[in-house]
Amino acid sequence: MLLAENLTADVHDVVIIGSGPAGYTAAVYASRANLNPILFTSSVEAGGELMNTTDVENYPGFPEGIMGPELMGHFEAQARRFGTDVQYEDVTELDLNVQPKRITLADGTIHQARAVILATGSKYRELGLAGESALVGKGVSWCATCDGFFFRDQPLAVVGGGDSAMEEALFLTKFASKVYVIHRRDELRASQIMADRALANEKIEFIWNSAVTAINGDTKVESLDVENIVDGTTSTLDVNGVFIAIGSDPRTDLVKDQLDIDETDGTIVVQEPSTATKIPGVFAAGDVVDGKYRQAITAAGMGAKAAIDVEDFLG
Ligand SMILES: Cc1cc2nc3c(=O)[nH]c(=O)nc-3n(C[C@H](O)[C@H](O)[C@H](O)COP(=O)(O)OP(=O)(O)OC[C@H]3O[C@@H](n4cnc5c(N)ncnc54)[C@H](O)[C@@H]3O)c2cc1C
Incomplete structure (x- = not known):
């Protein structure tokens, strides 16, 4: 009533x-x-x-x-x-x-x-890219704790430069063959201790001043297009998963x-x-x-x- x-x-x-x-x-x-x-x-x-x-x-x-x-x-x-x-x-x-x-x-x-x-x-904040929503659960993830296990011995990327991006990247090194961290700036926003840990980890490679412009793959993630936002150069990164950690x-x-x-x-x-x-x-x-x-x-x-x-x- x-x-x-x-x-x-x-x-x-x-x-x-x-x-x-x-x-x-x-x-x-x-x-x-x-x-x-x-x-x-x-x-x-x-x-x-x-x-x-x-x-x-x-x-x-x-x-x-x-x-x-x-x-x-x-x-x-x-x-x-x-x-x-x-x-x-x-x-x-x-x-x-x-x-x-x-x-x-x-x-x-x-x-x-x-x-x-x-x-x-x-x-979770999204990158706003076409392949992103189509490939959720097929290589696009916002949670390393949830999905890292699925990527044993495979190359992965993490997008972001804060504490959570470093946490995700460090966690993923337990499974992945390699972890690329793609960050828009030339320095990290993460706390010093987290940044130091990530920078010292041999499995992590930083791709500075860069943004992901496309997530490629039909049924699962196969690669990322990455643009250097300082000099405009582009490259393709072969990875099986991308973990988005931008907040x-x-x-x-x-x-x-x-x-x-x-x-x-x-x-x-x-x-x-x-x-x-x-x-x-x-x-x-x-x-x-x-x-x-x-x-x-x-x-x-x-x-x-x-x-x-x-x-x-x-x-
Ligand atoms: C892709 C993905 C995979 C994940 N995988 C895992 C996993 O494997 N294991 C794990 O433990 N965690 C996983 N997580 C994290 C997990 O989903 C969250 O931690 C959990 O769902 C949080 O639960 P919640 O109840 O707080 O909020 P949510 O699950 O976000 O639910 C909140 C709900 O409130 C509703 N709502 C919001 N505003 C209003 C409103 N005004 N009126 C009515 N309803 C409203 C929303 O629409 C939503 O349905 C994953 C997250 C994502 C994004």
Whole structure:
């Protein structure tokens, strides 16, 4: 039932925004605690980042590995099994400073909830090249921890010059025959210690002042076109994988004027070890609060914590 202003009559115990590992795990815990959660998935990106990948080999419980979309199907089914109301809707506005909190959807409907869990994830920055989206999971990756293992004894490239690019490159040296680091400048942005480690590693070769202009391959990555942005010369680099490490943007648009945002990595600030934000009744979990680990299992773990924190708050 709708009241004036498209306001729904019910006040939910908890609304969960986001349908990645964090959101669905929060939903499993909240529904098993009889909090009758309602979860908004987003209309076009339901299931989160793992919908864009193929094999997930590091999520415990699946010894043979599992395809990303299949794993997220299991997450959703488990949340529904305990009564979560899953809705394929976009949240467009949040008013967190009132009690109950107001959650506005794209069609104008306004829901009310005593508690809100933000699990909106983070968007990895892309290079914006044609081959990029077509070859995701086929050599284009944003996660060395997730995908490095697939490239034993093969040449790889990392794009970027910050700490995360150095971390990715160093991690990949455990598997790859060689790792090229392609960076737009002639010096690294990474911290000195990370830069020194990468510069000293014999498997890593730096390609300075350069940008990737094309990712080539029909069914998997075969090579990259690279342009030197100082002298304009171009070259082709034969690699089987490219790891893009040029940063990520936590999805905080809905809340950045209401909650504290970390200046360094753009994540929502929570009162660790809990998932509580500075507004009572508002909790955040997963990659939207995590500038470091960014794994499905860590997001799921935070989702569980958020639901338990909501239970304590409402109790
Ligand atoms: C290509 C790729 C491969 C990866 N492979 C692995 C792997 O093998 N193993 C691993 O552990 N990790 C992997 N990761 C990392 C992993 O996907 C993330 O760490 C994890 O998905 C984060 O979960 P999350 O729930 O925080 O956010 P996400 O999975 O990003 O989910 C957030 C969800 O919230 C939704 N949302 C955002 N805003 C709104 C809104 N306003 N209204 C409604 N919904 C909204 C989004 O659309 C999205 O569905 C990979 C990442 C990528 C990009």
